[in-house]
Amino acid sequence: MFSPTSAMTVETQHPGDDAPANPPLVTIELHVNSAVWTLCVEPRMTLAEALRGPLQLTGTKIACNRGACSACTVWLDGVPICSCMMLATDVGTRSVTTIEGLASGEKLHPVQQAFIDHDALQCGFCAPGMIMSCAALLERSPQPSADDVRAAISGHYCRCGTYPHVIAATLDAAKMRRA
Ligand code: FES
Ligand code: FES
Structure with a gap:
């Protein structure tokens, strides 16, 4: 179109x-x-x-530029890709x-908001890609487990080590969406 x-x-x-x-x-x-x-x-x-x-x-970041870190993740027809x-x-x-x-006007996507609420980023370089993968997870699995989130972000490298916060944020975002 x-x-x-x-x-x-x-x-x-x-x-x-x-x-x-x-x-x-x-x-x-x-x-x-x-x-x-x-x-x-x-x-x-x-x-x-x-x-x-x-x-x-x-907002889309390029880090490795060779498919190894997932910093550059976007959705292609709703599916996360590098x-x-x-x-x-x-x-x-x-x-x-x-x-x-991802946001609706001024309103952040629940995963974006949860990343802020849970302090799930430090330098923030990996965050856009992580958020895209976590948001895609919630589209296909509205009630994910912590292991589901781990699998969804398994290709993402965070040099600042925010993984526990990312998992907590995504599980919380899933609750917010269901509510
Ligand atoms: S920048 Fe694309 S995978 Fe690392
Ligand atoms: S927040 Fe710095 S690389 Fe993930």
């Missing part, structure tokens, strides 16, 4: 690369957080780079949801 109120066009080159041998840009549409964006990107641009660069959705491992050109018409798209 192309929404005239939300559609935007952005032209971009891969950051820092001005070599004459650049491959030709490819025009794509990305469906992100209920908006449709038209971008001209290099074929090698990842979804994570497209989100953080031309779309300025910097956005550093997908080319922007491969997204197609699938719907991307980022941490910026």
